[in-house]
Amino acid sequence: MTWKLGLYALAATVAAAPALAQDAKTLAIVVKGLDNPFFEQINLGCQKWLADNPGSEYECLYTGPASSADEAGEVQIVDDLISAGVAAIAISPSNAPAMANRIRQMAPSLPIMTIDADFLEADRDLRKTYLGTDNYLMGVKMAEEAAKLKPEGGSVCLQLGNVAADNINARAQGFRDTASGEKGIERLTGQKGWTEVEGCPVFTNDQADLANQQMSDVFTANPDLDAFILIGGWAQFAPQAYAQVTDQVMDKLKSKDLIIIAGDTLPPQTQAFRDGRSHAQVGQRPFEMGLRAPDVMLQLLKGETVEDPLYTGLDVCNQDDPGFCKDN
Structure with missing residues (x-):
């Protein structure tokens, strides 16, 4: 539909x-x-x-x-x-x-x-x-998209929602299992080149303003970050704030030194994709x-x-x- x-x-x-x-x-x-x-x-x-x-x-x-x-x-x-x-x-x-x-x-x-x-x-x-x-499969798809862009892996931050949200946690597990090539991985620590940076994952509590602030903070604290994964689309639900955050790293996004993979395909998100503010969207x-x-x-x-x-x-x-x- x-x-x-x-x-x-x-x-x-x-x-x-x-x-x-x-x-x-x-x-x-x-x-x-x-x-x-x-x-x-x-x-x-x-x-x-x-x-x-x-x-x-x-x-x-x-x-x-x-x-x-x-x-x-x-x-x-x-x-x-x-x-x-x-x-x-x-x-x-x-x-x-x-x-x-x-x-x-x-x-x-x-x-x-x-x-x-x-x-x-x-x-x-x-x-x-x-x-x-199928939320686990959604996480698998996100990891597959990340691997296409970063076949050697890299440093990564996952952005999640509520701590006890089963659907979001299933996506995160699908991403980690696929990125690592192993089942039941709780955290990426170098498997297939992927390592989750200190301070991540971050939890948005489904709040768009918090999601954008977290992205900005992670980009500042990790200038060499290779991948940011929005397991849900929260930050992109506030398109003006998301544009301001991604403006900070647009050169890296264009060169694909930094990649962004995001969940969902609402209109503001597909616009962000067309504007080069994400590299892949996996939509429900x-x-x-x-x-x-x-x-x-x-x-x-x-x-x-x-x-x-x-x-x-x-x-x-x-x-x-x-x-x-x-x-x-």
Whole structure:
């Protein structure tokens, strides 16, 4: 599902969507934070489902805490939804253990699925399926792109999100395993030439302003850095700040002495790629997640067997093949 459909062509459709029935049963999608533009694409998918299903006895409700840093707030929202008697919930857990603990306490039998981010493996009995990216594979793709540009390896910094976010940690593991050629690597210490610099990884708590400040600090502290890996796209979600940060190292980016590989392909990010402010983008498909989630929840409510996991695919843009990033 392209961004042009997911963002622009939808405007008129969503605006014209019929009002929800007063007694509609709720299929809730709860994301980590409403301040993250990635999740707004999930919202647009949810709204498209509503527009495509007029008169349904079910509504798709998109919600989450105002800030992606509010892990407790997300747990409280799920708590409130369960108390209100929602039909089913799709959750992108910011703090996977905390969310799982609450679900186990309150609603172990409620139709629960995860979307975008999963529970930890030990808690996956609490949900029926996961819909979203194969996050380990996403990390693998990032490492493959880095290896194309730096076949001898080099010094690297990984930028992560929340410490307890299962999806982000899976990407980091995929990157480290692929870069090193070994499984279960906790930190790159010279394997295949890759070494994580002191002070990294850095954790953004899903905050764009913090992400950009961290990038600037890492560039200053490590003038010979070979690679910076945005495991998620946080810094690029604030394009003006990201441009200012990358202006500091544009000569190195142009010469590929320093490479930047980033997650996601939102419009500001594909623009950054076209402007030479990243060398590769590995994108997810959040609109598809939001569009498919209500139908999956309906399947669960009907007692149907649902495949687990349900992967939504990846879009890779690089210097040899701009692909998706060329005109989105």
